[in-house]
Amino acid sequence: MAERSTAAVDVADNSGDEPLAAETAQATADGVDTQNGRAADGTMPEKDGDRRNAAPAAAPELHSGHKLARRYRLEECVTRLDGFSSWRAMDEKLRRAVGVHLLPADHARARAVLAAARSSALLGDPRFVQVLDAVEENDLVYVVHEWLPDATELTAILAAGPMEPHEAYQLVSQVSQAMAAAHREGLAHLRLTPSAILRTSTGQYRIRGLAVNAALRGITSETPQRADTEAIGALLYASLTQRWPYESDAYGLTGLPKGVGLIAPDQVRAGVHRGLGELAMRALANDGATASRQEPACTTPEELSKAVAAMPRIRPPEPTFTAPPEYQHTTYQQGSYGRPQGPGRPTTQVTVVPPPPPLQSRTGRVLKWGVAALLIAALGLGSWQLADTLLNRNNQGSTSGSQTTHEKADDTPEKVAPGPLAISRAREYSPDGKDQDPGGAKNTFDGDSSTYWRTKYYVDGPDITDYKGGVGIVYDLGAEHEVSSASIALRFAGNHTTTTLYAVDSLDPSGKISGMPKIATATTSNSSFSLTADKPVKTRYVLLWITAMPWAPSDTYTGAGYKQAITDVKFAG
Numbered sequence: 001m002a003e004r005s006t007a008a009v010d011v012a013d014n015s016g017d018e019p020l021a022a023e024t025a026q027a028t029a030d031g032v033d034t035q036n037g038r039a040a041d042g043t044m045p046e047k048d049g050d051r052r053n054a055a056p057a058a059a060p061e062l063h064s065g066h067k068l069a070r071r072y073r074l075e076e077c078v079t080r081l082d083g084f085s086s087w088r089a090m091d092e093k094l095r096r097a098v099g100v101h102l103l104p105a106d107h108a109r110a111r112a113v114l115a116a117a118r119s120s121a122l123l124g125d126p127r128f129v130q131v132l133d134a135v136e137e138n139d140l141v142y143v144v145h146e147w148l149p150d151a152t153e154l155t156a157i158l159a160a161g162p163m164e165p166h167e168a169y170q171l172v173s174q175v176s177q178a179m180a181a182a183h184r185e186g187l188a189h190l191r192l193t194p195s196a197i198l199r200t201s202t203g204q205y206r207i208r209g210l211a212v213n214a215a216l217r218g219i220t221s222e223t224p225q226r227a228d229t230e231a232i233g234a235l236l237y238a239s240l241t242q243r244w245p246y247e248s249d250a251y252g253l254t255g256l257p258k259g260v261g262l263i264a265p266d267q268v269r270a271g272v273h274r275g276l277g278e279l280a281m282r283a284l285a286n287d288g289a290t291a292s293r294q295e296p297a298c299t300t301p302e303e304l305s306k307a308v309a310a311m312p313r314i315r316p317p318e319p320t321f322t323a324p325p326e327y328q329h330t331t332y333q334q335g336s337y338g339r340p341q342g343p344g345r346p347t348t349q350v351t352v353v354p355p356p357p358p359l360q361s362r363t364g365r366v367l368k369w370g371v372a373a374l375l376i377a378a379l380g381l382g383s384w385q386l387a388d389t390l391l392n393r394n395n396q397g398s399t400s401g402s403q404t405t406h407e408k409a410d411d412t413p414e415k416v417a418p419g420p421l422a423i424s425r426a427r428e429y430s431p432d433g434k435d436q437d438p439g440g441a442k443n444t445f446d447g448d449s450s451t452y453w454r455t456k457y458y459v460d461g462p463d464i465t466d467y468k469g470g471v472g473i474v475y476d477l478g479a480e481h482e483v484s485s486a487s488i489a490l491r492f493a494g495n496h497t498t499t500t501l502y503a504v505d506s507l508d509p510s511g512k513i514s515g516m517p518k519i520a521t522a523t524t525s526n527s528s529f530s531l532t533a534d535k536p537v538k539t540r541y542v543l544l545w546i547t548a549m550p551w552a553p554s555d556t557y558t559g560a561g562y563k564q565a566i567t568d569v570k571f572a573g
Contacts, residue, residue, distance in 0.1 A: 062102065067092075068142055069135065072100060083107050084216055088147065097147040098132060101216060102140060109218055110141040116211035117143040123185055125559070126459045127178035129198070129208035143212060151198035151206060154235070158194060159252050163239040165273040169314040171197070172236045172279065174205045176308055177560055179228050179301035182210060188224035190214035192231035194238065194251045204459045225300040232304060233283025240276055241268040245284060275311050282307065309553075418485060418572040424478040427507045428453070429543060432469065441473050444569045452491050454557060454565040455549065461562025462496050462548040472545040474507050475569065482536040483519055483573045486544075491565035493527040494550030501531055503539035513545065523548070536573055544569065 062085070066074045072089045079086040084103035091098045103110055117134035124130070133144035154171075157163065163171070175197065179189065189196070191213040198206045214220070221227045237245040244253040245262060256263065262284060265277035282298045298304040423445040428438045440453035455471050458464055464471075477483075486501055501519035509516065519542065520531040549564040 062087075068100070068140075069137065072098065072142075072144060074100065082217065084109075084113075089144075091144075097149065099145045099147045101143040101145075101212065103142075103216075105136055105139045105141050107141070109215060110136070112215045112218075113143060113212065114141055116215035119187055120210045120212055123182060123187060123210070125178065125181055126561075127174065127204075127206060127559070128182070128210050129206055131212065145208070145212075148198055148200065148206065148208075150201045154194040154197040154199065154239075155251050157199060158238055158242055162242040162269065164317060165276060166314050166316040168236060168239040168273070168276055169308070169311075170203065171205055171239055172232060172276070172304070173308045174560075175207065175232055175235065176301050176305040177554065178205075178207055179232065180305045181559060183225055183228070183301055187211050188214070188221070189228050189231070190219050190221055190224060191217070192228055192235065194235065194253075197235065200460075202460050206459075229283050229298055229301055229304055230285055232301065233280050233298075236276065236280040237265055237284065240265045240272050240280065243268055245280075273314070276314075279304075279307055279311070421477050421481050421483065421571040421573050423475050423569070423571065425476045425507070426473050429472045429474050429509065429545075431513075436471050444473060444566045445475070447568075449489060449567045452565040452567040454491070455546070455563050457552075457554075457558040457561030457563040458549070459561055462550055463498075464549065464562065465547050470513070470545050470547040472543055473566070473569075474504060474509060475542045475544065475571070476507055477540050477542065477571065480538055480540045481571075481573045482538050483533065483542060483571055484536040485520070485530060485532045485572045486542075487528070487530045487568075487570045487572075488544070488566060489528045489568040491527070491567055492550055492552040492563065494525060494552065496523055496525045496548055496550055497529075497546065497564055498523045498548035499529075499531065500545045500547065501533075502543040502545060503537050504541045504543045506541055509541070509543060516543065525550070542571060 062074060064074055064076065068074070068089075071091060071093050073092055074087045074089050076088045077085055078088060078099075084101060084107065087100045087102065089098050089100045090096075101113070103113065107113075114134050114136060117131045120128070121131040121134065129146045129148065131143060131145050133142075135142055135144075175192075179192070182189070187210060189207065189210050191209055192207070196207060196209050196213065198208060200206060234245050237243070238251075238253055242253060244250045244255045247255045247258045249255045256268070262281070265280055266272040266274065278295065279298075282295050283304055285297075298307055426441040426445060428435060428441045430436070436455045437453050440451075443451035444453050453473065458468065460467065483501070483503070488499060490497060498521070500521040502513065502516040503519055504516055517537060517539075519537045519539075520533045522529055522531045544566075546564060549562045551562050552560070552564075554560040
């Protein structure tokens with residue numbers, strides 16, 4: 001999953017950083033007024049965490065074209081601040097763009113940055129921009145992470161206007177679930193700002209800078225869960241109102257009026273979704289008080305995630321269709337096609353030439369009668385031949401009817417109804433070496449519908465062929481059989497699951513999927529379906545290959561995403 005991600009956005013999350021090309025008096029993308037030397041988001045930095053004071057070491061003097069570990073070629077410096085710099089770089093080994101944070105090895109925060117990067121990398125959650133490498137080398141410490149060229153920063157989305165209720169619901173749902181998973185592993189963000197949230201082309205939200213952004217700036221907090229929860233509440237508030245929920249302007253958003261405190265979103269902008277507005281107030285530091293309800297405040301991402309799940313699901317807006325333009329009559333039939341008509345232009349009289357009259361001469365009448373006579377003779381001859389052929393067939397049938405009937409009965413084989421085929425064993429098939437649930441393959445034919453084999457969850461879907469190829473199981477039928485159909489029971493319904501059966505040579509097939517004989521394929525949105533082959537295929541080993549999976553919520557084993565689980569598989573032939 002990490003290899004196919006990534007946002008051509010500010011690598012270092014310029015929250016409070018001064019870009020190289022910015023003028024001195026210009027506010028940065030993360031809302032820091034460099035002219036006045038204060039945070040443009042008011043109290044937000046204090047809510048995010050406390051900054052540890054330390055004398056920064058000098059930023060490494062590097063240039064475009066410099067290579068790290070003879071692999072990462074620096075291309076463009078995005079940020080240089082407080083003794084560290086951030087770059088867009090090229091991974092020449094894998095031929096992909098990456099982001100790199102650089103700071104001297106003797107920097108006061110170097111050890112904290114390395115520890116944060118390595119902890120973030122161990123999480124391995126695809127909802128976060130992944131840390132790919134964290135190295136100390138040649139008096140330098142550098143952190144390499146994904147670069148997302150197809151993603152859009154939330155700052156740019158909010159600049160275009162407030163979000164639709166469905167989009168805001170997806171934002172708070174995905175971000176709160178991701179941060180709840182991070183906090184369960186002991187990781188906090190402390191810099192959740194609009195520039196830290198990215199929306200991919202598939203509509204999924206990715207969070208960048210987990211633990212690393214705070215470590216680069218020396219930010220800590222005694223209540224990290226409360227700080228991240230309030231930050232998510234501020235993001236939801238901004239997405240509903242296009243206003244920042246503090247008095248100071250920040251991230252290109254106008255702050256609230258001074259002296260009035262925190263007011264409900266529906267008092268800032270008409271038409272705000274009531275449930276989402278109340279949820280934003282519960283997440284912000286207002287003790288959960290809203291204009292219409294008294295609900296307990298959400299103090300952790302886990303509580304916020306559960307509050308979102310308890311809401312009625314907000315459906316996307318109905319698509320709008322544009323009526324086709326009215327049919328424009330042309331003047332081609334009137335003989336003026338391609339010529340503009342207007343006042344003063346002389347019109348051309350088109351003379352209609354009548355068709356020639358039918359043959360009325362003596363020669364014409366003779367020709368017509370001759371053709372008619374030929375047609376009558378041809379019809380008579382054809383009728384006589386047809387009658388003669390039918391009579392001959394009837395005579396032959398009367399003499400050898402019984403013999404022919406017996407011969408046909410002997411020659412025609414009897415059709416046998418397909419019967420169940422026993423499965424002796426099964427093994428998960430992972431051509432890329434990344435297993436899903438190897439121990440669960442046997443659960444798909446044990447006759448117990450409560451046990452199952454499950455896949456991991458993926459952020460993009462339903463089609464997973466672009467970055468995974470597929471997932472599947474190879475079944476051993478014990479001996480060669482004519483396989484004609486299969487019935488499969490799934491754990492998750494939804495749009496959609498695509499499954500294909502292939503005949504393979506062993507439990508560990510050789511060769512590529514494209515070269516394997518296909519038995520049958522089917523797509524379904526239900527929790528059970530059948531596949532039937534056009535023609536039975538003789539084989540001992542059958543590969544069940546899944547290339548598309550529906551979205552499903554989080555469970556005991558995996559988070560919310562595109563995934564599937566198989567409870568029962570039966571073959572017939």
